[in-house]
Amino acid sequence: MDLIFEPLTQQGCMTYLIASAAEKQAWIIDPSLKEAERYEAMLKQRGLKLNAVIDTHAHADHLSAGPKLMDLTGCHYVMHSSARPKDVTDRVEDGSELSIGSIKLKFIHTPGHTEDSICILLNDKLLTGDTLFLDDGGAGRDDLPGGNPGDHFESLAKLSKMPDSLIVYPGHDYRGRRPSTLGEQKQRNPFFKPKTKDEYVHFLQELHLGPAEWMKKVLEANLACTRDPQSVAIPQGVSACETMGTLSDCAASQEIQYIDAQEMKKKMDAGWAPFLLDVRETPELTAELGHLPGITHISVKEIAHRLDEIASHKNDEIVSICKLGGRAKTAAQLMSEAGFSKVIVLTGGMTAWNEKGLPVVREALSK
Numbered sequence: 001m002d003l004i005f006e007p008l009t010q011q012g013c014m015t016y017l018i019a020s021a022a023e024k025q026a027w028i029i030d031p032s033l034k035e036a037e038r039y040e041a042m043l044k045q046r047g048l049k050l051n052a053v054i055d056t057h058a059h060a061d062h063l064s065a066g067p068k069l070m071d072l073t074g075c076h077y078v079m080h081s082s083a084r085p086k087d088v089t090d091r092v093e094d095g096s097e098l099s100i101g102s103i104k105l106k107f108i109h110t111p112g113h114t115e116d117s118i119c120i121l122l123n124d125k126l127l128t129g130d131t132l133f134l135d136d137g138g139a140g141r142d143d144l145p146g147g148n149p150g151d152h153f154e155s156l157a158k159l160s161k162m163p164d165s166l167i168v169y170p171g172h173d174y175r176g177r178r179p180s181t182l183g184e185q186k187q188r189n190p191f192f193k194p195k196t197k198d199e200y201v202h203f204l205q206e207l208h209l210g211p212a213e214w215m216k217k218v219l220e221a222n223l224a225c226t227r228d229p230q231s232v233a234i235p236q237g238v239s240a241c242e243t244m245g246t247l248s249d250c251a252a253s254q255e256i257q258y259i260d261a262q263e264m265k266k267k268m269d270a271g272w273a274p275f276l277l278d279v280r281e282t283p284e285l286t287a288e289l290g291h292l293p294g295i296t297h298i299s300v301k302e303i304a305h306r307l308d309e310i311a312s313h314k315n316d317e318i319v320s321i322c323k324l325g326g327r328a329k330t331a332a333q334l335m336s337e338a339g340f341s342k343v344i345v346l347t348g349g350m351t352a353w354n355e356k357g358l359p360v361v362r363e364a365l366s367k
Contacts, residue, residue: 112152
């Protein structure tokens with residue numbers, strides 16, 4: 001068989017080798033700079049010439065080996081026409097094709113995670129980059145520079161029209177999931193559930209954290225086509241590009257308790273006095289849904305860096321509150337990982353609280 005197709009990593013940032021046994025030429029998809037010499041040695045050992053590195057988008061969680069492998073092997077560096085890394089040599093459009101002998105790649109422009117995101121169709125395989133992950137991994141986050149939730153919805157709609165039999169190979173996987181069919185992902189992946197663009201944007205607004213500063217630095221280094229794997233300090237063990245992406249593996253696995261709005265009000269009327277932590281953005285506190293009296297406010301984007309401010313409540317019951325519950329769960333996972341032992345999420349957030357007709361205040365918090 002002419003086609004060689006192999007994942008070069010088992011989880012985390014996924015890199016794929018595609019090669020022709022007959023032509024002795026290869027492509028590497030989404031290689032990591034810290035592994036550049038290993039790729040070069042592997043290709044030499046197998047008697048393969050690197051035709052091109054293909055990056056499915058400008059990465060923000062790891063440094064691309066594309067520029068370095070160009071220096072080492074003389075290969076091409078392929079990205080979408082809108083890609084901004086300065087040393088890209090070949091630019092593809094939606095529908096463009098590349099071939100080595102009998103092996104053909106077809107490119108599908110799927111913006112959303114980034115403006116330059118592409119998926120790659122190879123026979124019965126669909127390499128999705130960060131446009132689509134597997135199962136509860138969802139998809140790449142859209143809150144990085146160049147991200148656009150509306151575009152991502154349209155890109156997923158494009159994928160939803162493709163054959164169910166295609167096998168999805170994502171650009172990242174942080175939980176050791178096995179590739180599955182696109183049809184299975186249409187059923188199991190939560191990012192296929194919103195039916196309209198507005199629903200999808202709303203869904204994302206309730207999930208993602210703001211980008212970590214280190215991710216912006218990684219993106220800048222990739223746009224400059226760094227050859228130095230030490231040019232940016234990259235933390236290990238975080239599922240950085242997932243929509244819930246600044247959670248560590250440990251935080252993401254924390255079991256969380258929930259409480260219904262009606263039950264919470266009943267218990268508070270009977271004297272229960274938990275520490276109330278609202279993790280929404282400041283303007284939301286005085287908007288239509290208001291907030292509960294006596295809250296402490298720390299945005300979910302800031303919670304990981306401000307836990308020392310609430311350290312005295314580490315052994316107290318804490319109710320984490322947001323609009324619908326997504327951000328409150330993220331905050332609860334981060335707090336649980338940090339040793340806060342009794343964190344509870346308000347199910348349905350302030351939306352459910354208001355739907356029950358329970359009292360709120362809308363005045364700005366005193367400084």
